Amino acid sequence: xxxxxxxxxxxxxxxxxxxxxxxxxxxxxxxxxxxxxxxxxxxxxxxxxxxxxxxxxxxxxxxxxxxxxxx
Amino acid sequence: xxxxxxxxxxxxxxxxxxxxxxxxxxxxxxxxxxxxxxxxxxxxxxxxxxxxxxxxxxxxxxxxxxxx
Ligand SMILES: [Cu+2]
Ligand SMILES: [Cu+2]
Numbered sequence: 001x002x003x004x005x006x007x008x009x010x011x012x013x014x015x016x017x018x019x020x021x022x023x024x025x026x027x028x029x030x031x032x033x034x035x036x037x038x039x040x041x042x043x044x045x046x047x048x049x050x051x052x053x054x055x056x057x058x059x060x061x062x063x064x065x066x067x068x069x070x071x
Numbered sequence: 072x073x074x075x076x077x078x079x080x081x082x083x084x085x086x087x088x089x090x091x092x093x094x095x096x097x098x099x100x101x102x103x104x105x106x107x108x109x110x111x112x113x114x115x116x117x118x119x120x121x122x123x124x125x126x127x128x129x130x131x132x133x134x135x136x137x138x139x
Binding site for chain 1 (some may be wrong): 082083084085086088089090091092093096128129130131
């Protein structure tokens with residue numbers, strides 16, 4: 001499994017954090033997700049055969065949060 | 072344009088912003104978000120099913136209240 005950290009803007013409280021965690025945890029190939037409100041980031045452990053950093057970033061972006069990949 | 076009203080379980084400004092972003096991404100919509108009453112009113116030519124599917128992307132509990 002691979003790990004990626006994605007910057008996430010627009011979260012204002014713990015309910016935003018939970019919403020993202022619950023939704024992304026359901027995505028195929030995602031093993032684990034931890035979202036930090038303080039650091040404005042999401043760290044995801046995923047199966048690289050199913051997902052890429054880009055598809056995961058898009059999944060968060062599709063939920064209405066501004067997600068950015070650090071290069 | 073037809074108007075549709077939805078109940079969306081929003082709890083904070085972040086939720087309201089997420090709704091705004093997914094609706095703007097869809098395009099072809101004019102909308103009003105009522106955060107305290109957890110309601111979103113959308114004026115659009117898109118079907119209520121399309122609008123519901125779009126709102127569902129936010130991961131919030133959403134239901135269609137009807138045309139307005
Ligand atoms: Cu929030
Ligand atoms: Cu919220």
